Amino acid sequence: MTAKQQTMTFYPRLVHGRFNYWRVGMVLLTQLFFFVMPWVNWQGRQAIWFDIEHSRLLIGPWVFWPQDFIYLAALLMACAFALFLWTTIVGRVWCGYSCPQTVYSQIMLWIERLCEGDHVARRKLAQQPWHLEKILRKSARYGLAIAFCLWTGFTFVAWFSPARTLGTQLLTLDMGYWEAFWLLSYAVFTFVLADRLREAVCKHMCPYARFQGVMFDRHTWVVAYDTPRGEPRRGQDGAKGDCVDCGICVQVCPTGIDIRNGLQYECTSCAACIDACDQVMEKIHKPRGLIRYAPADAEKMPLWRFKTVLYSAGLLLVIAAMGWGLANHIPFKMDVLRDRQQLVRQTSEGEWQNDYVLRLSNGREQPVQFQLEARGLPQLTLPAQPYLVTVPPLSRTELSLSLTLPMDEAVTAGGHEIEWVLTESQTGQQRIEHSRFFTD
Ligand code: SF4
Ligand code: SF4
Numbered sequence: 001m002t003a004k005q006q007t008m009t010f011y012p013r014l015v016h017g018r019f020n021y022w023r024v025g026m027v028l029l030t031q032l033f034f035f036v037m038p039w040v041n042w043q044g045r046q047a048i049w050f051d052i053e054h055s056r057l058l059i060g061p062w063v064f065w066p067q068d069f070i071y072l073a074a075l076l077m078a079c080a081f082a083l084f085l086w087t088t089i090v091g092r093v094w095c096g097y098s099c100p101q102t103v104y105s106q107i108m109l110w111i112e113r114l115c116e117g118d119h120v121a122r123r124k125l126a127q128q129p130w131h132l133e134k135i136l137r138k139s140a141r142y143g144l145a146i147a148f149c150l151w152t153g154f155t156f157v158a159w160f161s162p163a164r165t166l167g168t169q170l171l172t173l174d175m176g177y178w179e180a181f182w183l184l185s186y187a188v189f190t191f192v193l194a195d196r197l198r199e200a201v202c203k204h205m206c207p208y209a210r211f212q213g214v215m216f217d218r219h220t221w222v223v224a225y226d227t228p229r230g231e232p233r234r235g236q237d238g239a240k241g242d243c244v245d246c247g248i249c250v251q252v253c254p255t256g257i258d259i260r261n262g263l264q265y266e267c268t269s270c271a272a273c274i275d276a277c278d279q280v281m282e283k284i285h286k287p288r289g290l291i292r293y294a295p296a297d298a299e300k301m302p303l304w305r306f307k308t309v310l311y312s313a314g315l316l317l318v319i320a321a322m323g324w325g326l327a328n329h330i331p332f333k334m335d336v337l338r339d340r341q342q343l344v345r346q347t348s349e350g351e352w353q354n355d356y357v358l359r360l361s362n363g364r365e366q367p368v369q370f371q372l373e374a375r376g377l378p379q380l381t382l383p384a385q386p387y388l389v390t391v392p393p394l395s396r397t398e399l400s401l402s403l404t405l406p407m408d409e410a411v412t413a414g415g416h417e418i419e420w421v422l423t424e425s426q427t428g429q430q431r432i433e434h435s436r437f438f439t440d
Contacts, residue, residue: 009126010198010199010254010255010256011119011120011122011123011126012109012119012251012252012253012254012256012272013118013119013248013251013252013276014113014118014119014252015252015272015275015276015279016275016279017274017275017276017278017279018275019270019271019272019274019275020272020275022097022271023096023097023106023270023271023272026097026098026103027103027106027107030098030100030103031103031107034155035151035155037159038155038158038159038162038163039158039163039164042058042060042061043365045058045162045394046058046162046163046164047059047060048060048159049159049160049162050159050160051160052160054394054395054396056361056363056394057072058394062326062329062331062363063331063363063364063394064363065333065361065363067333067335070325071322071325071326074318074321074322074325075322077314077318078315078318078319078322081311081312081314081315081318082315084215084307084311085308085311085312085315087212087215087216087220088215088216088217088220088307088308088311089220089221089303089308090220090221090269090293091212091216091220091221091222091223091269091293092209092212092222092267092268092269093269095202095206095208095209095268095269095270096268096269096270096271097270099202099268101193101194101201101202101206102202102268102270104152104190104193104194105194105198105199105254107148107194108145108148108194108195108198109254111141111144111145111148112141112145114141114144115137115138115140115141115144116137116138116141119251125137125138145191145195146187146191149187149188149190149191149194149195150183150184150187152186152187152190153182153183153184153185153186153187153190154166154167154170154183156182156183156186157179157182157183157186160182161176161179166179198254199254199255199256199266199268202255202266202268203255203265203266209265209266209268210265213265215307217305217307218295219295219302219305220295221293221294221295222263222267222269222293222294222295223259223263223267223269223271223273223274223291223292223293224259224263224291224292224293224294225243225259225260225262225290225291226289226290226291226292226294227260229241229242229290230242230243230260230290231243233245233260242281242284242286242290243260243290244280244284246280248276248277248279248280249273249276249277249291250273251276252272252273252275252276253272253273254268254270254272255267255268259273259291269293271293273291274291274292274293277290277291278291330429330431331362331363331364332360332361332362332363332364332368332370332391332422332424332429332431333359333360333361333363333431334358334359334360334361334420334422334431334433335358335359335433336356336357336358336420336433336435337356337357337358337359338354338355338356338435338436339354339355339356339357342355343415343438343440344438344439344440346407346440347404350406350407351404351405351406351407352404352405352407352437352438352439352440353402353403353404354402354403354437354438355400355401355402356400356401356402356403356435357398357399357400358372358398358399358401358420359396359397359398359399360389360391360396360397360398360399360422361391361395361396362391362392362393362394362395362396362397363394364393364394365393365394366393367390367391367392367393368390368391368393368424368425368426369388369389369390369424369425369426370388370389370390370391370422370423370424370425371386371387371388371422371423371425372387372388372389372420372421372422372423373386373387373420373421373423374403374418374419374420374421374437375418375419375421376416376417376418376419376437377405377411377416377418377437379405379406379408380403380404380405380418380437381403381404381405382401382403383401383402387401388425403418403437405437405439407439411439412439413439413440414438414439415436415437415438416436416437416438416439417434417436418434418435418436418437419432419433419434419435420432420433420434420435
């Protein structure tokens with residue numbers, strides 16, 4: 001590709017076909033989820049809510065606290081394994097169909113087409129001097145694009161700050177500083193990446209485009225031109241191949257490459273060229289598939305090979321561990337912190353006393369009563385027996401309390417292992433945390 005081609009603006013031609021339906025379907029599906037989910041409620045609160053203020057993540061009936069970070073790590077690992085597996089089998093289809101960069105670039109392209117016309121009209125308009133119609137068309141295009149980006153920014157913030165409250169704040173111009181900052185930042189981010197940079201991000205900025213080659217092998221399905229069938233193409237000596245050199249496969253390519261030159265790292269596997277060439281083949285009464293998804297080695301393509309077995313095993317393992325963890329998830333937590341200023345105190349009643357801070361988190365939608373016990377040393381005593389504490393729904397309570405132990409020469413000096421036991425009164429489920437009690 002020449003330097004001139006690299007810097008020129010692409011006006012990809014619109015294409016219809018079976019793979020285009022998949023692309024449009026994925027845009028609608030992903031955006032439906034992104035834009036609608038913040039408005040879906042579960043038991044009176046947002047169903048999926050990254051509640052930063054209270055350091056918790058609410059997903060339907062589940063509440064995750066910072067201690068549950070392991071689930072997030074497992075989810076990211078599962079996504080990574082799924083992506084590796086998918087890429088090894090069918091190449092960069094993630095890029096072509098569901099990557100947010102592709103999806104938002106596609107939406108911006110729809111807006112551009114709506115306001116400025118097809119690829120020929122858009123190119124002509126760009127070359128014309130400014131006149132009333134150009135001003136009106138460009139204003140409509142950028143007005144719609146900016147409105148969409150602002151809506152995207154609002155929705156992004158709504159995943160962290162409840163959508164209904166945020167909507168009211170927006171309408172009454174009472175939005176907080178941070179909400180307004182992130183709304184505008186995300187809107188600008190979307191506009192720059194999806195409208196201004198578009199596939200330049202895939203070609204020059206995306207790290208995945210660079211390292212996905214590691215996951216490819218000779219059986220990976222890629223978008224490929226059938227060279228023996230297509231060549232020599234029309235216009236070449238002894239032309240008898242099926243390619244009529246119409247160039248439509250290049251015109252529809254969002255990254256502006258010619259797939260007839262072989263697989264290139266710029267190719268996002270969007271299959272627009274497949275749809276385009278299939279239409280040409282139908283017109284000239286040739287079989288479809290001159291450009292098609294095909295493995296690099298057409299002879300052998302076992303699905304189960306070392307890489308796919310490895311990624312599948314990793315994926316299944318992580319999913320099984322997550323499933324087991326969620327099935328046995330106890331929706332309350334306890335953190336125990338010792339007073340670091342003073343290890344042990346002697347009271348006037350002849351007791352050793354240690355001070356602790358306990359943080360209790362209740363992940364249930366109702367208030368929960370707990371019983372607290374300390375075990376590990378005989379006559380270890382809490383300030384009350386039984387020690388009962390009620391934690392409001394979906395919140396945390398911090399307790400500062402002391403344990404006492406009668407001074408006894410039989411108890412050796414130093415730190416003694418003890419257990420804090422938190423029992424949910426209604427279900428009997430328990431959390432046990434270990435700590436130390438010091439004597440001197
Ligand atoms: S669309 Fe098909 S026929 Fe036309 S140039 Fe591309 S490969 Fe050749
Ligand atoms: S070469 Fe084909 S599949 Fe690859 S990016 Fe261009 S149009 Fe999409």
